[in-house]
Amino acid sequence: DGGITQSPKYLFRKEGQNVTLSCEQNLNHDAMYWYRQDPGQGLRLIYYSQIVNDFQKGDIAEGYSVSREKKESFPLTVTSAQKNPTAFYLCASSIDLGLRGTHNEQFFGPGTRLTVL
């Protein structure tokens, strides 16, 4: 089955701890994204990556870090510097960034719900 997997589905963190959320895709997509969704809010972009070993900050990158060592994987670390990390985190991928001006659909994973205790 092709698609995007995220793990774990639920994650609990104590204050002051760093946690890493996993995102894997087997769609052979170049571009990957991390979003945060809060109740009653739209999705907000945290980080995105166009290609392996390259990534860019989104709108709300503070307190987060990412890596892109493999095309298939784009893990997100929520650090202790993130003041309000409780949220639903969504990973997405697309064929590329659409820099040629073409539409390309973003496919989303099932999400990870992070709760800070």
Added chain:
Amino acid sequence: QKEVEQDPGPLSVPEGAIVSLNCTYSNSAFQYFMWYRQYSRKGPELLMYTYSSGNKEDGRFTAQVDKSSKYISLFIRDSQPSDSATYLCAMRTGANSKLTFGKGITLSVRP
């Protein structure tokens, strides 16, 4: 003013009703317009995509874009309980795939 505004909801309708979901936006550079459907505790899935102005129909769903008014709509005909979900509008400029989302509206279709 936020770049994308979406009717806040929630919205509850009887089965078979016609549903109209709307978003307005302020950035005239947006060219690609999307509607995503998100079931509870799941990731969003692309429902409709429209480039520039006009209408696009897919089964019971119609997406409408009016760029002169900076207004997009999603119409659902003969609504079904399985349509109960949160609907998010999203849009982007032609330069890259950074999507700007509305807040989403939760629709409940009563049997």
